[in-house]
Amino acid sequence: MTGSARPVRLATRDLLGLGLLGLRTRPGRAFLSALGIAIGIATMIVVTGIPASSQAALLDRLTALGTNSLQAAALPDQDPPAALPESAVAMVRRIGPVTAVSAVANTHSFVRRNDRVDPRDGSGLTVLASRLDLPYTINARIRAGTWLTEATGRFPAVVLGSVAATRLGITDLPAGRAAPQVMIDDQRFVVLGILAATPLSPDIDRSVLIGWEAARTGLHFDGHPTVLYVRCEESQLEAVRGVLAETIFPQRPGQVVVTRPSDALAAKRAAESSFSVLFLALAAVALLVGGIGVANTMVVAVLERRSEIGLRRALGATRGQIRGQFLCESVALATIGGLAGTALGLLVTIGYATWQAWPLVVPAGSATAGVGGAVVIGVLAGVYPCVRAARLTPTQALAAA
Incomplete structure (x- = not known):
């Protein structure tokens, strides 16, 4: 075979x-x-x-330009003026995509360098009651000194915005020297710190910031926030903006103004x-x-x-x-x-x-x-x-x- x-x-x-x-x-x-x-x-x-x-x-x-940030405030020029609820911060914090929220409130007080200055000459500055988590929420940095703490936020102590520090003549806080003081209404407040410029929140640069509780006890602050600063997941920014007014003021959402997303967000998405x-x-x-x-x-x-x-x-x-x-x-x-x-x-x-x-x-x-x-x-x-x-x-x- x-x-x-x-x-x-x-x-x-x-x-x-x-x-x-x-x-x-x-x-x-x-x-x-x-x-x-x-x-x-x-x-x-x-x-x-x-x-x-x-x-x-x-x-x-x-992102550092605030592509994930929003601001909400009461509608201006209302008679009587609208007051945001005291629970606004806690309510906004419950929104899922929100990662940080803080608030400031206008105390309608005047600040001056000392008691020899005209009590009504506020140098174009605003005295704001501030939540302790404000710097984290708005990406602010301390240029000199320290920020308010749980303890100092209850006592007459302030932190100056960059423009406010210049106008009050307090540009530095040298170590080893007594802290300078400013007058708010007729009370003396110790300057604990100075903020660096905050491009995203220029109103903070022109402000003198005091603790929320100190404003209640010393300046007769009623506890109603004026402006809320909100950070959230960038992909959910429009969704958060859509429900922010109703969350802050359920009874009168039309009295709340919410800023539109930053132009930097459009540039980021284009990139x-x-x-x-x-x-x-x-x-x-x-x-x-x-x-x-x-x-x-x-x-x-x-x-x-x-x-x-x-x-x-x-x-x-x-x-x-x-x-x-x-x-x-x-x-x-x-x-x-x-x-x-x-x-x-x-x-x-x-x-x-x-x-x-x-x-x-x-x-x-x-x-x-x-x-x-x-x-x-x-x-x-x-x-x-x-x-x-x-x-x-x-x-x-x-x-x-």
């Missing part, structure tokens, strides 16, 4: 050895081809990572939606060029190695084995370039972001797509050369050698 000989299937290890044979025998050409892929992958990572880091820095700056389309196109072009380089290398390799192909076919290698050899070589070449390009792109992105003091943002998909894209390029670039090599018969390959 006679039987047809069945071709032996190459093991993965043997196929990988054949695929890497061409790279070892022609290292210069392999290096240049891998370099083309590496540059393309590195370009893709750099042109996505650096704009992403720049965008993150820009968004952080826009998020226009993410580096040109740079992504550049990366795609770079990858295409790298893929063409690999395809060209593999086509030339087939032409130069026809004698090897013919000899292997004469010794019994199947077309599938020839295809597998050259496809493996193409994928290995592209993978080496992809790994090198990914590492290079990450290093450049990290270095540039650190130099610019930006937050480091490397899209996870870019690093993954670096190696994955290289493998895909290797497969696509190797299809035609490996098919061409497999079509050569032993006589054609040996005759052309």
Whole structure:
């Protein structure tokens, strides 16, 4: 009995050895081809990572401009004037997306530097009763001294806004010296601190801030807030704004004015939606060029190695084995370039972001797509050369050698 000989299937290890044979025998050409892929992958990572880091820095700056902040106040010029409920802060705090809420209230008092100044000369400043969490809510910083605490908020002590400090002639609070004092109505108040400028709340800059309880006991404050400052989740800003008036004053929501979202929010959303389309196109072009380089290398390799192909076919290698050899070589070449390009792109992105003091943002998909894209390029670039090599018969390959 006679039987047809069945071709032996190459093991993965043997196929990988054949695929890497061409790279070892022609290292210069392999290096240049891998370099083309590496540059393309590195370009893709750099042109996505650096704009992403720049965008993150820009968004952080826009967020600092109050993209998640709202203000609510009583409707002005009403007779009698509207008074917000004392429970307004507690009610707003119950809104799910709200992360912080605080309030101030106009005490309708006059402040002066000392008792020799005209009692009615308030220097254009406002005396406000303040909640203790106000600085956190409006992103205010203390330039000198300290902010009010649970203890000092009950005693005659004040914190000055930046403009108020300048107009009252108190620009610093040197350590070791007695704290300066100001007169509010006919009472002396110790200056505990001075705020830095608050661009989001210019009314605070022109104010003298005292504790809520101190205003009740010393200035006959009735406890009704004048302005509420609200911070919430940025994605829910419009929803919070829509229910804020009804939450603050359920009986008379029309008496509450809520500011519209900051213009910085529109700028931030525009920046998020226009993410580096040109740079992504550049990366795609770079990858295409790298893929063409690999395809060209593999086509030339087939032409130069026809004698090897013919000899292997004469010794019994199947077309599938020839295809597998050259496809493996193409994928290995592209993978080496992809790994090198990914590492290079990450290093450049990290270095540039650190130099610019930006937050480091490397899209996870870019690093993954670096190696994955290289493998895909290797497969696509190797299809035609490996098919061409497999079509050569032993006589054609040996005759052309």
